[in-house]
Amino acid sequence: xxxxxxxxxxxxxxxxxxxxxxxxxxxxxxxxxxxxxxxxxxxxxxxxxxxxxxxxxxxxxxxxxxxxxxxxxxxxxxxxxxxxxxxxxxxxxxxxxxxxxxxxxxxxxxxxxxxxxxxxxxxxxxxxxxxxxxxxxxxxxxxxxxxxxxxxxxxxxxxxxxxxxxxxxxxxxxxxxxxxxxxxxxxxxxxxxxxxxxxxxxxxxxxxxxxxxxxxxxxxxxxxxxxx
Numbered sequence: 440x441x442x443x444x445x446x447x448x449x450x451x452x453x454x455x456x457x458x459x460x461x462x463x464x465x466x467x468x469x470x471x472x473x474x475x476x477x478x479x480x481x482x483x484x485x486x487x488x489x490x491x492x493x494x495x496x497x498x499x500x501x502x503x504x505x506x507x508x509x510x511x512x513x514x515x516x517x518x519x520x521x522x523x524x525x526x527x528x529x530x531x532x533x534x535x536x537x538x539x540x541x542x543x544x545x546x547x548x549x550x551x552x553x554x555x556x557x558x559x560x561x562x563x564x565x566x567x568x569x570x571x572x573x574x575x576x577x578x579x580x581x582x583x584x585x586x587x588x589x590x591x592x593x594x595x596x597x598x599x600x601x602x603x604x605x606x607x608x609x610x611x612x613x614x615x616x617x618x619x620x621x622x623x624x625x626x627x628x629x630x631x632x633x634x635x636x637x638x639x640x641x642x643x644x645x646x647x648x649x650x651x652x653x654x655x656x657x658x659x660x661x662x663x664x665x666x667x
């Protein structure tokens with residue numbers, strides 16, 4: 440009597456879902472590019488008023504956030520063992536993408552936010568304040584989302600987050616928390632001598648904490664990928 444052997448778990452077909460997701464992301468990118476081109480080519484009279492530029496950008500970011508939310512929470516079957524090569528390839532790509540996002544946050548977004556805090560515009564409208572708030576918080580959320588797989592579907596997150604990833608993530612968050620505490624202490628001392636710096640130092644403290652956690656996680660994942 441021949442022994443019964445279980446075959447490999449069938450891989451969940453990704454063709455249609457991936458096409459729909461990619462089409463939605465491309466549509467958002469085209470809408471964003473079209474909005475930027477429209478703002479660049481618009482006549483002197485702004486048809487949306489003084490807040491037109493910020494409203495278009497906020498609408499594009501909001502649409503992109505809805506796409507990610509739909510991809511995250513829509514029902515999806517769990518991934519089988521046959522998807523293991525794809526998860527390993529994803530883990531290799533994730534730390535590279537995370538390094539790019541951390542560099543963007545620490546080297547561009549944080550300095551812009553600090554500059555806005557040091558030189559506040561008394562004539563700024565609430566829409567402008569919301570725009571710069573989203574400009575700072577969105578990259579922070581993206582870094583955390585990459586670390587926790589929160590910007591991907593729950594099924595994919597369960598497939599790619601193994602025990603080593605969980606340990607690396609915990610260590611990275613500890614690193615980020617210690618950086619946050621150190622930067623916060625320095626900012627508190629600086630604000631005691633220069634109270635007008637308090638608003639400018641707040642995004643620096645938050646951004647450096649998130650960037651430190653993302654950088655540590657990327658380096659740990661890179662080391663794990665090289666070790667095989």
